[in-house]
Amino acid sequence: MDLLSSFAADPRIVVIGASGGIGTAFADLLRDRGEVIALSRADLDLTDPPSITAAAARIGGPIDLVIVATGLLHDAVGGPEKALRDLDTARLARSFAVNAIGPTLVAAAFLPLLRNDRKTAFAALSARVGSIADNRLGGWYGYRASKAALNQLLRTAAIEHARRAPLSVVAALHPGTVDTRLSAPFQRGVAPGKLFAPAFSARAMLDVLDRLTPADSGGLFAWDGAPIPF
Template sequence: MASSLAIVIGGSGGIGRALAQRLSDSPAHDLVLSVSRKRPEGWVDTARQAWIAADILDEDSLVRAAAHAASLGVPSRVLVATGQLHGPGLAPEKTMRSLDLAALTALFATNAAGPALAAKHFLPLTPRDRPSVFAALSARVGSIGDNRLGGWYGYRASKAALNMLIHTLAIEHRRTRPLGLCVALHPGTVDTTLSAPFQGGVAPDRLSSPQRSAQNLLEVLDRLRPEDTGGFFAWDGTSIPW
């Protein structure tokens, strides 16, 4: 059994894959468990890293993955790196006329309900008597206070819902794990398939590689303290308004 376990849910995505690799390369954890629907590209199970299949929208698969994780050790870090912005028949809305029930339902399921279900099954695995981190990737556009441009209704609203879920989870979590962190993170604009169609107007110095983004996010988590639980933080450590 690993004495120090880190878990990345959504480990086959651009940021998730980079987070899992960074954690695997670090001596801070004995084992990194990657959780995703499909095996991450180039992933090879070793003594320091392993993969298990699960889907955040399939609760039975999350139950099995959590049980497997518990058999490996006590996770001090659980990172949820899932998210959806576009896909077949799904695109950010420019106007209210584009609002569609099926699209809104899909975004809320993936961006809010899925991470909440992951928390339901993985947060109870974290230690009670020492520091731990549960973090989910949100987005600055999910900030109500920072919304000055409008548009992107479904993505904004689903990430705002995720932020509320994280904040609420943090309140419950600290009752039994006062040293535990539960936070939402904005990774910035990262060169992944999620942002690919929208990178045209992004200055080169504002576009991060997945590897750089992963490093930034892990550095932010390293600086946070228990009193920061329930917060919403950007890749540079600044606090983002709700």
């Protein structure tokens, strides 16, 4: 299948988080499909709102697709909290800043730049563990909660955006477990065949975006297109 066949020819695409494993894969796959504007943290910092609005102003419209390929599960401070006793205010705040607030501020800055006369899309990487309905294991407090917040924030943004651009799609995407730095410390228990290369996951999610319609806007979808309950 041609990439993004349901979008217009020569789309203008913004990939945020283009220095990460999945973001790099998105940008590499899409360069032959249209104009790709690849932004790394040097160009746009999710924890610095002025850098988000400045990047949107520099790029300007119209845009056909925005992909936010970012996420924080662990850093030098520590990994995901396994129990309540592990909770730390600063780490929780950082999880929400990077995983929920930042991508939503990107939506606020970039959704107005999307064309309103044809199919366009805004997509951000979420996670299956952000599904409240699907949570049967517990743990990973900050990551779960911040991704759940992202799902709800994008759902709300989708409702508002549809009033201006009824042909557009806003979606949260679960990439599966991908062989990147984010998942590296947690790959030991991944079932055979379920650890994806970044290029495989990125292409799969592009195929999902290609199939989504405005009726799907605001939803959370897995890499294989299956809807995930909030």
